Amino acid sequence: MGIRDHRAAVAAFTVGLLLAAAGVPSSAAPLKPAAVVQAAAVQLAPCEADPGFRCGTLAVPLNRRHPDGRTIPLHFEVFPHTGLAPKADGAVFLSEGGPGSSITTGPQYYIARTLLAEVARSRDLVFIDQRGLGLSAAIDCPAWQHGGPFYASAAQCHDQLGDSANFYSTTDVADDYEDIRRALGYGKIDLVGQSYAGNDMITYATRFTGNVRSIVVGSPALTVGMDPFYAYAPKAWPEMLTTLCGRSPGCHRSNPDPAGSLAWLAARLRTRPLTGTGIDSHGVAHRVTVTENLLATAIMFYGDFIGPAEITQAAVALQRGDTVPLLRLAADVDPANGGDASGTPREMSMGHWLARTCVDSPTQWDKAASAEVRQRQYAAAFRAEPAMYGPIAKAAWAHPGYAGYQPLPCIASRWEDRPNFQPGTKVRGLPALVMAGELDFGQPPALVRKATDTLVDAKYLSIAGAGHIPWLWSDCGAELLRRFIIKHALGDASCADTPTTPAWLPGNFPLTAAGAQPAKQLSGPPATTDLRRAATVVGWTVMDGLQHIAAIIGRTAPGLRGGSVTYDDTLDPPFRFDRARFTRDVTVTGALSWTGPQLDGTFTIKLPDGSTAAATLHGPYRQYGAELTITLNQHQSFAVPSY
Secondary structure, three states, X not given: OOOOOOHHHHHHHHHHHHHHHOOOOOOOOOOOOOOOOOOOOOOOEEOOOOOOOEEEXXXXXXXXXXXXXXXXXXXXXXXXXXXXXOOOOOEEEEEOOOOOEOHHHOHHHHHHHHHOOOHHHOOEEEEEOOOOOOOOOOOOOHHHHOOXXXXXXXXXXXXXXXXXXXXXXXXXXXXXXXXXXXXXXXXXXXXXXXXXXXXXXXHHHHHOHHHEEEEEEEOOOOOOOOOOOOOHHHHHHHHHHHHHHHXXXXXXXXXXXXXXXXXXXXXXXXXXXXXXXXXXXXXXXXXXXXXXXXXXXXXXXXXXXXXHHHHHXXXXXXXXXXXXXXXXXXXXOOHHHXXXXXXXXXXEOHHHHHHHHHHHOOOOOOOOOOHXXXXXXXXXXXXXXXXXXXXXXXXXXXXXXXXXXXXXXXXXXXXXXXXXXXXXXXXXXXOEEEEEEOOOOOOOHHHHHHHHHOEOOOEEEEEOOOOOOHHHOOHHHHHHHHHHHHHOOOOOOHHHHOOOOOOOOOOOOOOOHHHOOOOEEEEOOOOOHHHHHHHHHHHHHHHHHHHHHOOOOOOEEXXXXXXXXEEOOOOOOOEEEEEEXXXXXXXXXXXXXXXXXXXXXEEEEEOOOOOEEEEXXXXXXXXXXXXXXXXXXXXXXXXXXXX
């Protein structure tokens, strides 16, 4: 799910901000490899951007089915093993998903030096830009890349590619990987693929089983057997929202039926869309209309659970006439933000996305048929679908919109149909691990588990509390990934049952402090209920500010109802709150540090009665069962849940 949204860029910024806050550099100083990659038939040289990596290019046939002399250069980067052994114990092949995302724009540094540093002691890591993206002759279709008319610009991109439009299938990519393996002189290799790259790795395993030592896929976006309407996603949301809100003391207390709140909101927007001005997380005002389509195909996928984390509370606020929380979410995913959100083709090639998707994916029409027949076949398939997908109406979900995009843009042109492998294909005897995120709103666990229909001997794990790409959400997921690559066994995987906290959930969105939940007093003279509520608002103001500044590509975010939060890494502490307001009647001004999981802040608070107070805040950022300690005027302390 999600075609031209900014979630990939948001995730990259968020990871960088979290690492910086935790004191971990996103790109450490280059390490000197202990040994060079084993003898290879392709020339490798120190990469210009980081000599700790070895860069190479291999020319392979552009048209693999009918070679005609044309070639395409495949760019890859090898991180040689760092241990003392003169020769690596094989290699791990990795690429990015999307499709269209390049792994050599920075993810390779985090993977090599942090995520898989332990693995890299004995194995070389090989990072591959698939054909048509990154430094492997990225496809550049300007109008399609930068938000041109959806179907017209997709057709234009297809025509620009000419006869090569059908040369970017996952089967071609798998064959490319095999050529790179041979050129580098490796025997059996380990495969790691996340999201659409899981497609690559599973397809490679079906084609070259004998050359695979093990395979790990996280949230694999398989196309074989996929429902072309993607109805599995909204059908899974009620249970996911119930789990998400149910783990948060504040959310559960205020919203005992989160699935019902979503259903109410979808029905309300279905018959009466909301139009208003929302302030996005950059502080920019947007005149937006919130439809059921925007809710389902954009808000519910926004910002690593910020949409789902806030949607129940926003629905309750709307029921009492408060439109601000919902309009903020809508402003952040306003289609008018599209523009260059997909970045450059080097970073994210939308042309590659189109070519891969349209050849790989099943469609509701015959890909070789005429335009008129394609449209007629899609219309017939649409009529045959049920009216509702869980709480979401079919007409809102399967509709040209911000991220749902039905029918797919492939309908604008003729394409070949190139399934990755035949349905029913089984790979046996191969050590395999399939990991799902329990709260992956785009690739729910029931869908991810279908990968075990092909990798029949695979271990399957759903990581509690995790979203898309589970090993990026918790130490548990990352450790299980490393352990399986090294040992080809999981061992004790009970940590997968302990949920990682995916996002902060406000209990509700009160207009004033009088509507907030009273904080628990820890010490000092007994406080009034009003003061305890104000203490809660202080904690929520800080958490809301951090959540929204971490979910945007920028440095300043407005408070929900005024003021601002700024991140400036040249300052100490780096987070500055300037009259930030979560409710209308409490303002928070001051500075905050975020080191590892810990928050420490000193603020001046303006209270509902007009008085001011000095406040300190200390505690972990969004942890289950943990609390923030807020002290007012040095003598009254309160506890507010940090999740």
